[in-house]
Amino acid sequence: MRFAQTLALAAALSALAAGSAFAQSDDSGKDWSKVVIGTEGAYPPFNFLDASGELKGFDVDIAKALCDQMKVTCTFVTQDWDGMIPALQNGNFDAILASMSITPEREKQIDFTNKYYQTPxxxxxxxxxxxxxxxxxxxxxxxxxxxxxxxxxxxxxxxxxxxxxxxxxxxxxxxxxxxxxxxxxxxxxxxxxxxxxxxxxxxxxxxxxxxxADPKIYGKGVGVGLRKGSDKLKQMFNDAIVAIREDGTYKTIQDKYFDFDVYGK
Missing domain, CATH: 3.40.190.10 (Periplasmic binding protein-like II)
Known part of the structure; x- marks a missing residue:
């Protein structure tokens, strides 16, 4: 899992300056028929580009399953890891699915769904x-x-x-x-x-x-990162995470990559 700490101070300050309008947005009236997802594309087996340049990996398959469950059209954007949160705040994409840990430091900058996996x-x-x-x-x-x-x-x-x-x-x-x-x-x-x-x-x-995995550092597992105020989209993702775990889709994807339960306790 990508269990990651807060971004460098310079990047965080840049995000606050450039993305403050997005950080406090209210999505209650937004029609989420289309969602743009940001991922790194350089963290196998969770997210990576294959020889043909196609995005693959556990994060990517989970994202596609969640989008299908939510009945929304999703597109993907690749983003360097250390610019991931500023890019979200600046509106380059709507959600992060890139093995990002739910840590207290990050929760000051963005919102998270419930976890979708947790490994040591x-x-x-x-x-x-x-x-x-x-x-x-x-x-x-x-x-x-x-x-x-x-x-x-x-x-x-x-x-x-x-x-x-x-x-x-x-x-x-x-x-x-x-x-x-x-x-x-x-x-x-x-x-x-x-x-x-x-x-x-x-x-x-x-x-x-x-x-x-010290909770003070690793937080509460890996979740979907969202801009502050994306309450409607957050609920959609949370409901979809529950649904794909209950209907067996999650296990099918997990078994494609791992021979153990990556969701954790």
């Missing part, structure tokens, strides 16, 4: 690493890679204060650095790391272990 973070290290456990003592003086503006980067700094946390614009970039011996460990969602180490590109590395 994990640490991966090279297969020949002398690091045997995911503790601050074991990682003291080591370099840990994580994606910028994510809860994983925030958690890495909190859990491993004696390590150096290096932040990257995308997950692909930290993967390249550990594959080439420039990092000692990386931290991300357990699903993302598990899928990576099973791939040809991830043969360098192994999962060291999962970590507890």
């Amino acid at each position: 973070p994990a640490i991966a290290v090279p297969k020949d690493s002398d690091i045997k456990e995911a503790t601050d003592e074991a990682l003291k003086g080591k370099q840990i890679g994580a994606q910028v503006s994510t809860t994983h980067a925030q958690a890495a700094e909190a859990l491993f204060p004696d390590a150096e946390v290096r932040q990257y614009p995308t997950a692909e970039e930290y993967k390249l650095d550990i594959e080439n011996g420039r990092l000692d460990a990386v931290m991300d969602d357990v699903v993302v790391l598990t899928e990576w180490v099973k791939s040809d590109e991830g043969q360098c590395c192994k999962i060291l272990g999962t970590l507890p």
Whole structure:
């Protein structure tokens, strides 16, 4: 899951300045027959572009199922992760489905639906690493890679204060650095790391272990992000999340990507 922290201060201030009109909008009278969805397209298996440039992944399939349930026409927009919230506030799209965690910091900027999944973070290290456990003592003086503006980067700094946390614009970039011996460990969602180490590109590395998802950092799971005041659209999404879980659509999509329950407790 993309369990991400608050955006950089500069981006947040920019969003407040440029998107304040959207942040306080009231959608009660809006006809939500069309919804534009923002996602990253660079976070497999949750959202990614395939060789033909088509958006795929768990987030994308869930979004399509929710749109079908709501009987609305949805289109997708790809957006760099660290500009996701400002782009939503500026009206570039109506909803974020990009593995974004529901955190207190983000809830000050945007609204969220109820969660649509929740998985724990994990640490991966090279297969020949002398690091045997995911503790601050074991990682003291080591370099840990994580994606910028994510809860994983925030958690890495909190859990491993004696390590150096290096932040990257995308997950692909930290993967390249550990594959080439420039990092000692990386931290991300357990699903993302598990899928990576099973791939040809991830043969360098192994999962060291999962970590507890501190609610103060990881919040209440992953939800759909919405502009403040989008109460009607929020209710539509919440009702649709319940419906696709009850009618089996959610499980069908989940089983396409995972062999365990990603919804959580």
